[in-house]
Amino acid sequence: MAGNRLRVGVVGCGYWGPNLIRNFSNLTEECEVTMVCDQDTLRLNHVKRLYPWVQTTTEFNDVVGSDQIDIVVIVTPVSTHYDMARRSLEAGKHTLVEKPMARSTEECDRLIRLAEAKGLVLMVDHTFIYSSPVRYARELIEQGALGKVQYISSRRLNLGLFQKDINVAWDLAPHDLSIIMFLLDAEPAGVNCQGSCHLNGQEDVINMSITFSNGSFATIHNSWLDPNKIREMTIVGSKKMVCYDDTQPNEKIRIYDKRVEAPPHYDTYAEFHFSYHYGDVVTPYIHQAEPLKVECQHLIECIRDGKTPLTGGRDGMKVVQILEAASLSLRHNGGHVLIDPAGNHMLERAGHALHAA
Numbered sequence: 376m377a378g379n380r381l382r383v384g385v386v387g388c389g390y391w392g393p394n395l396i397r398n399f400s401n402l403t404e405e406c407e408v409t410m411v412c413d414q415d416t417l418r419l420n421h422v423k424r425l426y427p428w429v430q431t432t433t434e435f436n437d438v439v440g441s442d443q444i445d446i447v448v449i450v451t452p453v454s455t456h457y458d459m460a461r462r463s464l465e466a467g468k469h470t471l472v473e474k475p476m477a478r479s480t481e482e483c484d485r486l487i488r489l490a491e492a493k494g495l496v497l498m499v500d501h502t503f504i505y506s507s508p509v510r511y512a513r514e515l516i517e518q519g520a521l522g523k524v525q526y527i528s529s530r531r532l533n534l535g536l537f538q539k540d541i542n543v544a545w546d547l548a549p550h551d552l553s554i555i556m557f558l559l560d561a562e563p564a565g566v567n568c569q570g571s572c573h574l575n576g577q578e579d580v581i582n583m584s585i586t587f588s589n590g591s592f593a594t595i596h597n598s599w600l601d602p603n604k605i606r607e608m609t610i611v612g613s614k615k616m617v618c619y620d621d622t623q624p625n626e627k628i629r630i631y632d633k634r635v636e637a638p639p640h641y642d643t644y645a646e647f648h649f650s651y652h653y654g655d656v657v658t659p660y661i662h663q664a665e666p667l668k669v670e671c672q673h674l675i676e677c678i679r680d681g682k683t684p685l686t687g688g689r690d691g692m693k694v695v696q697i698l699e700a701a702s703l704s705l706r707h708n709g710g711h712v713l714i715d716p717a718g719n720h721m722l723e724r725a726g727h728a729l730h731a732a
């Protein structure tokens with residue numbers, strides 16, 4: 376620590392890394408970015424032009440070996456997350472790792488144990504958990520304003536960017552899954568996932584459905600092959616419904632006072648009819664702060680004050696558990712994969728468990 380300020384090393388400054396460099400750099404009272412690492416010198420030169428005082432290196436060993444760094448931020452492709460996070464924790468650094476946390480539940484579990492054994496903070500960048508509209512939606516649910524949440528559907532679509540090492544579920548669904556689990560506060564119980572590949576052998580479009588231990592249900596549609604950028608989530612409650620559109624600059628949340636009710640009792644089929652309620656549509660004012668800024672501040676508070684991260688290793692692992700189950704389902708053309716409370720998953724067909732994962 377330099378004085379009172381925590382020192383940050385950022386690894387990976389491709390598309391997303393510069394956003395983390397900027398946000399940590401802006402927290403001038405709490406921290407400073409001392410080193411940036413990328414194997415691509417063009418990217419390092421770009422960072423050096425923006426932040427001339429920051430040390431740059433192509434060697435990850437320089438970051439973990441430095442006594443000028445307290446926090447390592449890993450913003451490289453997922454195939455590198457486990458190894459880098461392990462080496463960072465082993466070197467005694469608090470570690471922020473990008474989503475998805477790692478390639479398997481087992482890797483996540485090892486990182487969680489290592490962080491616990493070393494007494495270090497391990498956090499995962501589930502950025503949307505720090506966004507105002509997502510928090511607003513969660514407050515609505517907690518206050519009971521929506522009634523019982525019956526289901527959530529999420530669509531995250533755009534043209535590209537194609538990833539080489541993962542399919543579209545591993546790339547985009549971590550956002551949907553982390554938000555859905557934050558909203559529902561429930562454990563996943565089963566997953567079905569179908570998809571197809573059109574360009575590079577990785578699924579570029581998928582449909583996933585997830586059941587939860589509390590009876591809730593969610594669907595996720597992700598694509599890298601869509602003409603429009605879509606970031607929509609619908610939360611259907613028994614009293615009200617919410618549409619969250621993250622592409623809207625200001626009016627991201629709309630609350631619909633709409634519902635359908637079945638009759639409490641009926642004696643004949645002729646008496647059975649649904650009642651439809653149509654009320655106001657409300658667009659609340661929501662003060663917005665940059666989610667990454669809130670997240671960087673939260674990481675610093677967790678380190679300084681011993682708080683448990685809102686998106687810690689266990690939250691990262693839950694997302695990876697569902698992604699692993701989704702991959703198993705994809706390989707079996709959408710077969711139902713059960714997830715038990717310990718996070719193990721198993722393919723089920725016609726009520727019979729066929730293959731252990």
Ligand SMILES: NC(=O)c1ccc[n+]([C@@H]2O[C@H](COP(=O)([O-])OP(=O)(O)OC[C@H]3O[C@@H](n4cnc5c(N)ncnc54)[C@H](O)[C@@H]3O)[C@@H](O)[C@H]2O)c1
Nearest residue numbers: 387388389390391392413414415450451452453473474502
């Ligand atoms: N939280 C979010 O909203 C969000 C958004 C985009 C990407 N991401 C995540 O960020 C990570 C990076 O994604 P990206 O889109 O920035 O990828 P990218 O390919 O644009 O950048 C990755 C960078 O890492 C560097 N790199 C790769 N291996 C390295 C190594 N061994 N040592 C040093 N540098 C190395 C590459 O040279 C590249 O500059 C991924 O895990 C992705 O899922 C998160």
